[in-house]
Amino acid sequence: MNSDHRVIALIDMDCFYVQVEQRLQPEFLGKPCGVAQYYTWKGGGLIAVNYEARDFGVKRGMRGEQAKELCPDVHVFHVQEVNGKANLTRYRDASADVFRVLNGNFKLVEKASIDEAYVDLTDDVQKLKDENFPLAINDFPTTHLAGFTTKTEDERIEILSKWLKDCQSDDEQRNLDLVFGAYLVEQVRKKIKDETGFFCSAGIARNKILAKLCCGFNKPKKQTVINQTDVDHVFDQTPIQKIQGLGAKAGDRVMELLQVEYVGQLRKYTLDVLQASIGEKDGYWLYNLVRGIETAPVNSRNLYKSISASKNFPGKTSLDTLDKIRTWCHNLAEDVFNRLEKDRAENKRRAKLLTVTCTLNTNETIARSCPISEYSIDRFANDTFRILKQFNKSPSSSNIYTPAIISFGIGAGKFLENANTKSIVDLFSKQTTKTETIKSTENTTRWQEYEDYDDDDDGSNSEDKILQKPTATVPIQGDFFRKFQKTDEQIKPQPKSEMKTTSSIVSFFSRYASNENIPNCSPEKSSEHYTTCSKCQKSILVWNMPEHEDFHYAHELQMEENRSNSMIAPPIKISKPVKRKNEKQKSNIQTLDSFVNKKPKS
DNA sequence: CATTCAAGCGGT
């Protein structure tokens, strides 16, 4: 029962940002290059360095000027700047190019980062096995075997040929799966190169941790397979920090508590000892891991779960006036808005929660959220500013903001899938083409005091929870590294949701037809929370505008339907019950948290 | 003055 028959690949683009820039300016191919964001401060900070430049000792995190000292011929590309802020759109778009190829070839792809993907090849491998697909050494031009370092190409061929022979003749099929997996990855890497121009490396193994680990063994433009039978040997030489998740504090604690440097040394500890040292969950995860077992699934996910924009304001650049903060609220809001609009058009979903995060020069970090009522730069900017204003200790009459903000970001998440994104806004509002950059030179920041908002929120919308309960053996990484929590004495708006249960779709819509029927809204205060519906001229709580718009949209459809005498229900209605379900979750006092954290029970 | 920006996860 301790065998995992999956075949997992981790595909990782080589110095991705550099390749993206080189694709645009091929004259720099083959030359030492780096990508930096900003440049006024010591030539900017390098976030990607190609292998030609690494040969000179240039590293990520260095300043551009330092790179020039080490390698005078290095060419430093600079990340595009919009509104005085680094903008990564170019790399996200290039990432989409890569994922189009992956998704076109495999069913089970997980976007692990902008340039990394896990692929579960188990089924694809099985198909090849079923048809006795023939393989030869020439099918593996860039494949290496973990645990066997080869100096020359002849040596590599020799090792690999033996591996192929052994796997095919052996009665043990365990490694043969990996041969097919390696073949598939060779193929898709070639396709990625042909269709996007980008080189990548890959790791092929029985689980994600091993795939990730061995991907790094041979780079760039190469792939590495690790036989399950070689895991012990490889782990004996693998420093703890090389394991995904143990690269920082957690790894240090493992090393210190258990007095080990290499993963293999952990094999001597019993499950009980590991669990006593680092906790039940993590101990279990680690115990299995050092034996080559790890069951974290490859989740089928191509889309981001959140979209955010942030910027640091170190030292003297800190935001210490309301004017500065207003400006940056707008700048960051614009970035998030543009990306959300694109996401809405492409993926038919809407973010429902806006989260503002900032670090003050007192070193405390603060995060506050509010519902997203509508997609607009000014809404995002105003909500953000409203939140930030709460932490201002200077008199509100002054322009001074204290303590100053040294880091600040806006994020959007909690996407509602299949949301009514057929540009309802475009259909019913006078403003057309919301997607165009609105050049509002003057911020029409009407001000409003902070006021309790209804903590609506949708609850999780059928994300791929994959509550896999394949018996008891599910080693998943747990906590075990933790710091003290700062008790942040903030006044928290408390939702006192007294929900009326409603069952019919009709009643659901009618509740949003006007304010009076919306639960938990106190009309007497803060008229700024209201907006006038362009359709019915009624005053509507901004939080409820999307639903209200949906109401009009549905109503419109209904009228159309009546006119055409069609008895076919418009497909758009499918999305309604989803929301209704969310309302129900709200009516239970059940928090999203307890839902997510609910354990499957042994 | 200074890696910076971004994304995901898990705990409380």
Next chain:
DNA sequence: ACCGCTTGA
């Protein structure tokens, strides 16, 4: 809901 940790370009 909010926070800290981890990772990667």
